[in-house]
Amino acid sequence: MTQHTPHLWSRLRYRFDILMAHGTPVLIGWLTAVCLAIVVPASVVLVGASRDVPTTAAGWGAAVWRSVGQTLRLGGEVGSPVYVMMSVLLALVALLFVSALVSLITTGLHHRLLALRSGRSPVLEERHTVLLGWTDQVFPVITELVAANADRRRATVAVFADRDKVGMETEITSRVGGTGATRVVCRSGSTTDPTLLSVVSPHTAKAVLVLPPEDPGGDAHVVKTLLALRATGPETRDCVVVAAVRDARNHPAAALAAGPHGHVLSVDDVVARLLVQTSRQPGLSLVHQELLDFAGDEFYVVPVPALTGRTFGEALGAFATSSVVGLRRDGGGMVLNPPSDTRVGPADRFVVITEDDGTAVLADTPPAVDEDAIVTARPRTQAAERLLLLGWNRRAPLIVEQLASYVPSGSTLDVVTLADAAAVRGACRPGRLDVRFLRGDTTDRGRLAELDVPSYDRVLVIGDRGHAVGPDAEPERAADDRTLVTLLHLRDIEQSAGRELFVITEMTDDRNRLLAPVREGADFIVSDRLVSLLMTQISENRHLAALYDELFAAEGSEVHLKPAADYVVTDRPVSFATVVESARRRHECAIGYRLHAGAATGPAHGVRINPDKREPVRFGDRDTVIVIAED
Known part of the structure; x- marks a missing residue:
């Protein structure tokens, strides 16, 4: 067997490692020897190459010593042996002192930088x-x-x-x-x-x-x-x-x-309520997105002393660029969409939708109302519905419970999941909603085809986190991955049937929503983003906590999208002030509209919140008015 001979460079590195292991005194000695071995010969060359070359040995020695002393910061003084020794000693003391001082400063700065990078220094801020x-x-x-x-x-x-x-x-x-x-x-x-x-x-x-x-x-x-x-x-x-x-x-x-004084949000409750509310009204998720982020108009609580003693109904038409939706009464109570004849007290504040708290100003002249354009809503009867829920997770029982409080009697809900059937049935309370369990994998294209998905009025897709009811058995992102596959199959079914499916989707990560294979303007409830927006809004104005509690509850007033033809004529332009007045007569607060022609065009997808009441708008039969109302 042949032996491998180490390369020269490897042997040198090995010798250097051994040298480093001997400690500081040996390193100092070797460093001194190396320096002298380089500096002394180089100084001799420098003296020999200078213009004034010494002619005697003593002159050569003095000149070389000066060069060495200046290079090593030893002064290079010449004279008696005692004088030279003392000058070298002082130079060494100064060198050691400066070196120690630099080392201390460097070490201190290094430790300070490490402390700052570790993130343990106090934050001396206020109102942050x-x-x-x-x-x-x-x-x-x-x-x-x-x-x-x-x-x-x-x-x-x-x-x-x-x-x-x-x-x-x-x-x-x-x-x-x-x-x-x-x-x-x-x-x-x-x-x-x-x-x-x-x-x-x-x-x-x-x-x-x-x-x-x-x-x-x-x-x-x-x-x-x-x-x-x-x-x-x-x-x-x-x-x-x-x-x-x-x-x-x-x-x-x-x-x-x-x-x-704290406010705690329940992600399950909020997401379940919004999923159900959105399943009743296409486009509602887009409206909530507009109301909750700070990019456009949002809720503010503002004082308007000039309206003291007036009625809430009169205040609805008093602003041109802000939409009044409620009152914060003296004492802190929040009333959303109060009766029109409610008198405004001196300590009451208005809840408005506006661009900023400084833009909620009264109009010099109330926007004009076209009485001839106001119509009476046509009576509508609600028929029993067929609903499809794809997936099952911890929030599913809350979703079923909320659905039961909204749907007409005789409606049915089919639940498709691989979760245990007995556990699913046990989590669903009996009510006017007939719930049926259909075992199957929501990511199986063949199983979805068997369901005849286009025959359902609404389809809800939620994150299927594991095959058991209870705590999540899979990470949140894995549930989103399953949802994306399910949506891909639904998109294929929609194209094959040539019919638009009304699909409401729950996701956790907003980045996954961008990957979803659905049409523009589809309804998504992204739980993490939704809760983030709610928390941020309440952190900026604590009084909004009570407002959101009512908006997202099954009881009381909430956001609705209703046919524009129930409020104004659809054959000619009308001012939004006319829409507001028509809604007031129905005990509602109109806050915007959605035009069907722009539903597939982002980013607003036809939604307009808090339009100028003086601007005319022409509605079609498929357009909707956004109101806050009890229903």
Whole structure:
């Protein structure tokens, strides 16, 4: 057997490693020897190459010494041996002192940089917004906060999570982009440790948002974070705390942990309600998207002293560029769509939809109303419906329960899933909705073909997370992947049948929605983005929490899309003020419309929220008016 002979370079590296292992004294000795071996011969050459070459040996020695001394910062002084020795000693002391000083400064700066990069330095801010936790919701929340702070000179968002600070900053930069006048700072630590939590100064903040983790134990983590938040110091009414839990069963515990001034959203309840409401009215998800983000017009609570003593009905037509939808009464109670004859008190504030709180101003002259264009709604009867639910997850029982409170008597719901049939039936309460279980895989094209999907009035597609009812058995993203495959099959069925299917889809990640093989303007409920928008809106105005509770509940007033022909004539242009007046006579608040001609054109897809009441609009038979009403 032949032996491998190491290369010269390998042997040199091996010798160098051995040398390094001997420690600092040996390294200093070798470094001195190498320096002298290079500097002394080079100094001799320099002296020999100079213009004034010494003629004596003593002159050569003095000249070489000066060159060596200047190169090694030893002074290079000549004279008596004592003088030379003392000058060398002083030079060495100065060299050691400067070296030690530079080393100390470098080490201190290095430690300081490491401390800053570790994200443990305190945030000395006031009236800032704090985000606790790290999920994909961080990015839409920061995006909306940046939009909300666009007109402010200086705003700060502090993100605190048990992750690397630099990694968080890099991901925010790549996912959010420029933040304008809003400064985003990140700090690292456990959100359930009160000592570490104080780093982001939560009790000097204007709002604290606790984001729900995606893992099965995420709700427990939210509760512990809320308890830690209260343990950091006394509660203040100036700081609004907004949190979210995914499982509705954990909502009471989280609400107790948040305290009397906190607001806790139940992701399951909100998503289930919106899915059902959207299943009743095509395009409703687009309307909620417009109302919840900060890009266009949204809800504000504003005082209007000039309307004190007037009725709510009179206030509906008093604004040209804002839509009145409710009142916040003296004492803090929120009333959405109150009776038209409700008198406005001196301490009442109006709930309006407008571009900004500064744009809610009274019109100099109330917009004109065309009485001849107002019509009486035609009576309509509701027929029994056939509904199809594809998939099953933790929210499914809530969806079935909500559907039962909306649909006409005699309606049926077919549930297709691989979940256990007995568990599914046990989760569905009997009511006026007849629920049938059909076992099958929603990603199986053949099984969907057997269902005759085009025969159903509405199809709801939800994330199928595992084959058992209860806690999620699969990650959220895997459920979205199954949903995308199901939508692909439904799209193929739609094209084969030559008939447009009315499909409402639930997803978790908004990026997956962009991949969905559906027509433009289709209805999607993206749970993470929806909850992010809600949390951001409430963090900016705590009074909106009660408003959203009523909007998303089956009882009380909510958003509806109703035929425009029920309000005004459709054969000529009319002002939106005329639509508002027609809606008022039906005890409703008109806030916009959707034109069918633009339904397939993004980004608005025909939806117009809070149009100028003086602008004319011509409606067709398939156009709808967006109102807030009880129904």
